[in-house]
Amino acid sequence: MGKPDDMDLSVEFAGVKMRAPIGVAAQAPFAPASISGKKLAELLLKHVEAGAGYVHTPYTNVELDHPKNRLPTGRFLKAHTPGFGRSGFWVAADSYRIEMRLDESLKLVDSLKKRLPSDVPVIANIMGPGADPGGWAELACKFENAGADIIELDVSCPLPASAAGAVESFSSAEHIPEHAGMLLGDNLALTRAVTAEVVNKTRLPVGVKLTPETGFPRLVGFAEQLKEVGARFITSVNAPLSVAPPDIHNGGKSPYPGLDANTISPAVGPWTRYLCYRNIGTISMFVPGIDQAAVGGLVDVTHVIEAMMLGAKICEFSSGTLWKGWGFISDSLNYLRQYMLKQGYRSLEEFRGLGVQYIKPAEEIDWGLGRLTAAIDPGKCKGCEICANNLCWAITMNENNKATVSEQDCGACALCVAICPSNAATLVEAQTPQREEEFYARYLGQ
Numbered sequence: 001m002g003k004p005d006d007m008d009l010s011v012e013f014a015g016v017k018m019r020a021p022i023g024v025a026a027q028a029p030f031a032p033a034s035i036s037g038k039k040l041a042e043l044l045l046k047h048v049e050a051g052a053g054y055v056h057t058p059y060t061n062v063e064l065d066h067p068k069n070r071l072p073t074g075r076f077l078k079a080h081t082p083g084f085g086r087s088g089f090w091v092a093a094d095s096y097r098i099e100m101r102l103d104e105s106l107k108l109v110d111s112l113k114k115r116l117p118s119d120v121p122v123i124a125n126i127m128g129p130g131a132d133p134g135g136w137a138e139l140a141c142k143f144e145n146a147g148a149d150i151i152e153l154d155v156s157c158p159l160p161a162s163a164a165g166a167v168e169s170f171s172s173a174e175h176i177p178e179h180a181g182m183l184l185g186d187n188l189a190l191t192r193a194v195t196a197e198v199v200n201k202t203r204l205p206v207g208v209k210l211t212p213e214t215g216f217p218r219l220v221g222f223a224e225q226l227k228e229v230g231a232r233f234i235t236s237v238n239a240p241l242s243v244a245p246p247d248i249h250n251g252g253k254s255p256y257p258g259l260d261a262n263t264i265s266p267a268v269g270p271w272t273r274y275l276c277y278r279n280i281g282t283i284s285m286f287v288p289g290i291d292q293a294a295v296g297g298l299v300d301v302t303h304v305i306e307a308m309m310l311g312a313k314i315c316e317f318s319s320g321t322l323w324k325g326w327g328f329i330s331d332s333l334n335y336l337r338q339y340m341l342k343q344g345y346r347s348l349e350e351f352r353g354l355g356v357q358y359i360k361p362a363e364e365i366d367w368g369l370g371r372l373t374a375a376i377d378p379g380k381c382k383g384c385e386i387c388a389n390n391l392c393w394a395i396t397m398n399e400n401n402k403a404t405v406s407e408q409d410c411g412a413c414a415l416c417v418a419i420c421p422s423n424a425a426t427l428v429e430a431q432t433p434q435r436e437e438e439f440y441a442r443y444l445g446q
């Protein structure tokens with residue numbers, strides 16, 4: 001096999017060729033009044049110089065004029081969990097006010113298309129007018145005419161749900177606001193109708209970006225039906241809604257700079273990764289044959305590889321590049337090439353989806369019951385007693401203040417392995433293995 005530089009990372013996604021499987025997620029800038037399509041194109045092109053295989057435009061609605069009397073409103077709120085470090089951002093913003101004007105968004109596509117290599121496509125991320133399929137299709141056609149290569153339906157933006165009246169709008173389809181986002185995308189009938197109409201009216205491949213608020217197993221039905229009406233891909237996931245935390249030392253006020261209140265706002269970053277994996281893994285299992293883009297909490301290149309092993313064809317960075325800058329893209333592509341070389345994978349196809357066969361319903365898993373037991377390495381045990389002072393009836397401390405396991409009582413739950421701060425606990429083959437029936441009989445005291 002050759003050198004890392006020779007590795008071919010190109011991929012065909014929704015029928016469109018991309019030079020690399022890592023791209024730029026849709027990211028609405030927080031200063032749309034001062035940013036033009038041309039200016040945003042410059043920023044996106046920096047990501048492309050770093051090797052990105054595709055770019056998204058930020059969501060745009062059908063509105064022609066941004067309301068000039070309403071200033072853009074957006075703020076990043078740092079999330080930090082003591083003991084766990086940086087855990088993401090809350091994004092407090094008003095979807096209507098941070099939206100780029102349609103004419104500037106179309107200029108953005110035009111500027112990008114003039115400068116991008118032919119194998120770096122533009123995905124237009126659009127948020128149409130509420131529950132009006134015709135309006136969505138009209139908007140998609142405008143981006144098609146401007147030169148976009150792929151249409152992504154943003155029925156998942158969480159910002160509209162953080163606005164006043166969201167709960168009331170959600171309860172009635174008739175009241176879905178013009179800026180609907182996830183208020184639309186958690187309604188299968190409406191999302192299906194919008195997708196079908198856009199697919200019928202444009203010649204471009206169309207996909208849907210899901211909201212994580214559509215949890216498992218409902219999301220599987222979504223994917224199936226969207227595929228049925230012609231969606232070529234599913235993107236998982238947009239940000240979930242959360243409530244920004246109160247300042248516990250200041251009467252519950254907002255701890256964030258310049259805010260007089262906390263918001264119901266999207267939370268982005270590492271903690272959403274498992275929601276992304278849930279979607280990618282389960283769609284691969286239950287709805288094979290539809291392309292998948294992974295986004296959400298991918299803040300290390302190993303996350304990209306994990307998402308691909310679960311079936312993602314392409315992966316995109318949002319928080320990752322906000323934290324690390326554009327260099328994160330080139331670093332990740334370099335690592336990916338090295339990884340493939342070391343593992344002996346000659347193409348992305350060789351490892352895409354490999355992990356899906358190992359996702360199983362609980363009853364189909366061999367848990368090694370009766371065969372496996374916990375064991376504590378006395379050389380590593382520091383006698384902290386955390387495992388013994390816990391939800392475990394098999395571990396006690398011996399006279400040397402070392403944890404010891406009663407093999408007969410151990411249910412191999414591996415709590416000790418998960419929590420031991422000294423990595424002294426492991427699961428091993430039991431010295432006197434029991435058959436599963438015997439194990440249950442003992443366990444149940446029969």
Ligand SMILES: Cc1cc2nc3c(=O)[nH]c(=O)nc-3n(C[C@H](O)[C@H](O)[C@H](O)COP(=O)(O)O)c2cc1C
Nearest residue numbers: 025026027028058059237238268269296297318319
């Ligand atoms: C500042 C900002 C703007 C965003 N704008 C959009 C957007 O215009 N359209 C969209 O579909 N998602 C948008 N998102 C969501 C991201 O594309 C992504 O789905 C989400 O941030 C989760 O990825 P992460 O955990 O890597 O940040 C935005 C996210 C951020 C942080």
